[in-house]
Amino acid sequence: MLHVIIILIQVENNYLFDPNLLEEICMNETTTYLKGGVSLSNPGEGLKLRPLSADDFAKGCYLDLLKQPNLVGQIFTETILSRFNLMKSTPSTYFIFVIEDLEKQKIVASATVVVERKFIHECSSRGRIEDVVVDEGYRGLQLGKLLVVVGEFLSKKLGCYKTSLECSDGKVEFYEKVGFKIDGKHMVKRFSS
Ligand SMILES: CC(=O)SCCNC(=O)CCNC(=O)[C@H](O)C(C)(C)COP(=O)(O)OP(=O)(O)OC[C@H]1O[C@@H](n2cnc3c(N)ncnc32)[C@H](O)[C@@H]1OP(=O)(O)O
Known part of the structure; x- marks a missing residue:
């Protein structure tokens, strides 16, 4: 039964969100320089x-x-697909985008934008950039920077008044290169490791 469900999903080419959203993004205004004409x-x-x-x-x-x-x-596969479907059925909240190496049919980079709805700031929304990762074999090609810039402009397009992210000290310099600035302290209470 599970196999049947997976095949149906494959046939529909089931994107998490409308690909037109990415195509409509205009990054002309970016102040981040992407080397080698990466866009x-x-x-x-x-x-x-x-x-x-x-x-x-x-x-x-x-x-x-x-x-x-x-x-x-x-x-497990069931858990993954049920999480994917939950994200897809939650309107305008989860935007996970990937970079695929078409020849190898391999996903080589990914990032997430989550839109948090608020009552403050006149019922505004805030974007959060999460889970930025580039495959070890594809690092140093400006893909990490590209993902963050796309996340920034996607947040803007979705009407967010700002976008933010959390990272370890070792990644601060990377995010500064894309125009992010340290703003306050991040605090956490973990319930599992
Ligand atoms: C919000 C979050 O998700 S935080 C979690 C971040 N992700 C991770 O830690 C996962 C493991 N790491 C990775 O996937 C990658 O190393 C990334 C995403 C941090 C960087 O991806 P890459 O594609 O290699 O970065 P990219 O090629 O775009 O490099 C951009 C610039 O940042 C610099 N840079 C890359 N990594 C770092 C770093 N850790 N510290 C400082 N500078 C860095 C590069 O030298 C480059 O500089 P340049 O543009 O002046 O030449």
């Missing part, structure tokens, strides 16, 4: 930036990518 429409030779698709789990490579910061743990 949303041209992330590099043979690479394509697009929304996450349910197909990417069947290929396996998306989870392999997320394992590179070793954050996946043990999960």
Whole structure:
């Protein structure tokens, strides 16, 4: 039964969100310089930036990518697909986009924008950039920077008044290169490791 569900999802090319949203983003205003002409429409030779698709789990490579910061743990196909469908059915909230190496059919980079709805600031919304990761074999090609800039402009397009992210001290310099500034302190109480 599960196999039937997976096949149906593959046939529909089930994107998490409408790909037109990415195509409509205009990054002309960015102050971030992406070397080598890297852009949303041209992330590099043979690479394509697009929304996450349910197909990417069947290929396996998306989870392999997320394992590179070793954050996946043990999960089952049913759990993954039910989480994907939950995100997809929550309107205008979860935007996971990936970069695929088309020849290898491999997901080589990914980032998430989550839109948090608020009552403050006249019922505004805030974007959060999460889970930025580039495959070890594709680092240093400006893909990390591209993901963050796309996250920034996607947040803007979705009407957010600001976008923010949390990172370790070792990544501060990377995010500063894309125009982010330290603003206050981040505090946390963990319920599991
Ligand atoms: C909000 C969050 O998700 S925080 C979690 C961040 N993700 C991770 O830690 C996962 C593991 N790391 C990675 O996936 C990658 O190393 C990333 C995403 C941090 C960087 O991706 P890359 O594609 O290699 O970065 P990219 O090629 O775009 O580099 C951009 C610039 O930042 C610099 N840079 C890259 N990593 C770092 C770093 N850790 N510290 C300082 N500078 C860095 C590069 O030298 C480059 O400089 P340049 O533009 O002047 O040449």
